[in-house]
Amino acid sequence: MQSEITFLLNGEICTVSNIDPTTTLLNWLRNEKLLTGSKEGCGEGDCGACTVAVGSLDQGRVNYKAVNACIQFVAMLEGKSVWTIEGLKDASGHLHPVQDAFVQTHGTQCGFCTPGFVMSLFAAHLNEEHYNKQEADTLFAGNLCRCTGYGTIVTAAENMQGVGLDQTDQTRIQNDTTLLEKIKSAKTVCLESDGRMFYSPANADDLADLYAANPEATIVAGATDVGLWVTKQHRELPCVIHLGRVEDLKYIKEEDDKLVFGAGVTHTDAMPVLAKYFPDLGEMMRRLGAVQVRNSGTLVGNIANGSPIGDTPPALIVLGATITLRHGDKRRSIALEDFFIAYGKQDRAKGEFVESVEVPLDQAGAQARFYKISKRFDQDISAVCGCFNIAIEDGQVKEARIAFGGMAATPLRAKAVEAALLGNPWTEATIDAAVDAFEQDYAPISDMRATATYRMLVSKNLLRRYFLETSHSPEQTRMVGAGAFSL
Numbered sequence: 507m508q509s510e511i512t513f514l515l516n517g518e519i520c521t522v523s524n525i526d527p528t529t530t531l532l533n534w535l536r537n538e539k540l541l542t543g544s545k546e547g548c549g550e551g552d553c554g555a556c557t558v559a560v561g562s563l564d565q566g567r568v569n570y571k572a573v574n575a576c577i578q579f580v581a582m583l584e585g586k587s588v589w590t591i592e593g594l595k596d597a598s599g600h601l602h603p604v605q606d607a608f609v610q611t612h613g614t615q616c617g618f619c620t621p622g623f624v625m626s627l628f629a630a631h632l633n634e635e636h637y638n639k640q641e642a643d644t645l646f647a648g649n650l651c652r653c654t655g656y657g658t659i660v661t662a663a664e665n666m667q668g669v670g671l672d673q674t675d676q677t678r679i680q681n682d683t684t685l686l687e688k689i690k691s692a693k694t695v696c697l698e699s700d701g702r703m704f705y706s707p708a709n710a711d712d713l714a715d716l717y718a719a720n721p722e723a724t725i726v727a728g729a730t731d732v733g734l735w736v737t738k739q740h741r742e743l744p745c746v747i748h749l750g751r752v753e754d755l756k757y758i759k760e761e762d763d764k765l766v767f768g769a770g771v772t773h774t775d776a777m778p779v780l781a782k783y784f785p786d787l788g789e790m791m792r793r794l795g796a797v798q799v800r801n802s803g804t805l806v807g808n809i810a811n812g813s814p815i816g817d818t819p820p821a822l823i824v825l826g827a828t829i830t831l832r833h834g835d836k837r838r839s840i841a842l843e844d845f846f847i848a849y850g851k852q853d854r855a856k857g858e859f860v861e862s863v864e865v866p867l868d869q870a871g872a873q874a875r876f877y878k879i880s881k882r883f884d885q886d887i888s889a890v891c892g893c894f895n896i897a898i899e900d901g902q903v904k905e906a907r908i909a910f911g912g913m914a915a916t917p918l919r920a921k922a923v924e925a926a927l928l929g930n931p932w933t934e935a936t937i938d939a940a941v942d943a944f945e946q947d948y949a950p951i952s953d954m955r956a957t958a959t960y961r962m963l964v965s966k967n968l969l970r971r972y973f974l975e976t977s978h979s980p981e982q983t984r985m986v987g988a989g990a991f992s993l
Contacts, residue, residue, distance in 0.1 A: 507696040511706075512689045513583040514561075515539070516593030517681055519689060525580060527697055527704030527746050528736045532556045532575035535590060543591035543621040544575050547650070549737040551577045551730055551799055552885065554649035557622035559629035561587035563686045568679055571774070571801040572629040574648075577733025578802065581704045582726070582748050584695050587682045591621040594628060596674040603669050604628045607662040615653035623649045626797065627663055632675060636667040647884040648796020695751075706748040710755050710861070711835075716747055718834045721857035723747045728772065728802030730795065731811055755861070765865045773800035773808070783867055787821055790876040794818070796885040809842065810860045812852045812916070815955075817891050819846070819917035820909035821876045824895040827865045833858040849915035872897035872905060873976045877968050881955070888912050889956035892968040896927070896976070903927045903936070908969070913948040913961055922946035923969070937973045941966040 510523035525534075535541040535558075547553035551574040558575045560583070561568040568587065594602035601609065604627045614620040626649055630637065637645050642663035651659065671679070694716070695706035705723075707713045717723060723745035726732050735741045749755060755770035758779055765783070767776055773791060777800065781788020794817045795803060808818045809829065819842065827842040833855060842863065845853050854860070874895040880886035891911035897904045906927045908920040926940035950961035 508691060508693045509696055509698075511581055511584040511695055511697070512691070513585065514587040514682060514685055514689075516589055517587075517678065517685075519685060522580060523697070524699060525697060526699045527579065527581050527702050528743055529580050530576055530733070530737065531558070531578040531580050531583065531588070534580045535575060541590050541592050544625075545618055545621065546576055547619070549576050550734050552648075552650070553619070554622040554626065554646075554796070554798060555619050557625040557649065557798060559589040559625055559632065561589070561632075561682050561686070563683070563690065566683070568632075568682045568686065570629045570632040572626045572648075572798050573802050574730075574733075574798045577729050577737060579704075579726070579729055579733070579736075579746075579748075581695070581697055581706065581746075582729065582750055584706055584751060585686065585690055587686060589625070589628070591624060594624070602628065602674075603672065604631055604662075604666060607665050607669075608659070611658045611662045611665065613655065613658040613662040615651070615655045619649060619651050623651070623659055627666065631666060631669070632671070632679065634671065637663045638667070639664060644792065645797060648798045695748075701744075702742065703745045704748065705746070706751050708751050708753070710752050710832075713747065713749055713752050713755075714832055714834055714859075717859055718857040720745050720747065725749060725810070725859055727770065727804040727807040728799075730799050730803035731807070731813075761867075763867055765867065766862055767805050767865075768862050769806040769810075769860060770804060771806070772802065772804050776805040780865070784825070784874050784876075786874060786876050787825075790817060790821065790878050790891075793878050793880075793884060793886075799885070806860050806863055809845070809863060810852075810854075812846060812850060814849065814914060814916050815888055815891070815912045816917065817878060817888055817911060820891055820893040820911045822863065822865060823909040823917060823919060824893045824907040825865050825869070825874065826907065827863055829860050830862045830864070831855075831858050832861040837861065839864075843909070843917075843919055846916035846918070869895065870897050870905065871899070872907075875972050875975060877971070879964055879968075887955065890961050890964045890968075892965060894969070894972045896972070898932045898976075902929060902931055910948065910965060912955070913950045913965060918948070920944060920947040920965075932973075932977055934973065937970055941969055944969075 512521045545555035547555035556575040557572050559570050560573050561570045642660045692708045697704040724743050726748050755768040757768040759766040777791045808816045823843045830839045872895045877892045878888050879890040880888050893909050895907045906924040911917050922943040926943045930936040944965050950958045952958045
């Protein structure tokens, strides 16, 4: 094991030891390195003012991603490259082309949020990604401007479409590649501070052994949830095990009859694969969180934390997904819907972790639709997440799988509604008769996101909406995305 972390900061090797395991990257940058361009606006990964670019080696090439420094732990950065706004200018002091694009379009007002916007576009630029107006809206969904200067900011992104990598960026990427290869380590990182431990293994076997030996540890992938435990709830975590370096859990297998995602696969990497087979799911995942959140959080992490308002579990449940759990060298597989037992309780033994999720591709003609209902369109927690996968044969309901998030203490199937549909003609009369069965399946609560009455009404109306979208000539029920229809 190694007792320090080594990473690159603005192109230079940086080694850190004897650090609190849950020190956030934002606090470390500002307080220890005096790099104050990254700002704290929310401390929970919502506003994007703290955005930095983090690069990782991927098959000999560096892949850059915008991440929220406010909920990223420094200890998670072993073997990575971090760029902040202070590192963008060239050796002569000239602005980076992204910075200059913002200057030319007057893409700033008070300036507080500007570094975060710049870093989001900078990360995309290094990956040679280019954005039109609509795509720029998605790119910047995780960056909030309190002065409402979005028009000029989006124009700056549009103006970067024809700008390639200059010599400075090419040298930057080559330097990162060389140094990341140099500092790459297969050892497990073990940091200790005041009796608190942080482990970062480099392979799945070491992860399994560490968790079996430390079953009370908190497993962290992207810290998009656990980070808030620290920044908002001020929890002290005695032991953390990070799986972000476990390369053999970052696999995606596309087979004839199934998709398999390892526990290290981020939403960013999973989304296009799922969208290829289930376009509507890809559109919902685009709204699951902003780019920074999807770049850090993992598909399996969204399952394993057991939240009743996680968006992917109900979607994967209606697709008939199964998960593989691992304890040491032993594995078992269960249906995803059976994983959730009660609020905060899953079918997972101590020291056992979710290793992968498997999604069957043979859906027998069923039409899958996924609906995220939230107060804001982008980057908001769902009030209700309704997912439907119903197969119609000869005008009758042959199979029905319906599941909701936000309607119960766990992601839960609507089995009474399914029973009311099965074997009946796919007609409006059948839908009208079935909607009341939602009250047998769910007893939602009222909270800050919605009232119980609203949730119940929405669930019934989503079934009606699904019926309209799948049985009539195209109706315009949505304005954007894969679920939108043209009249």
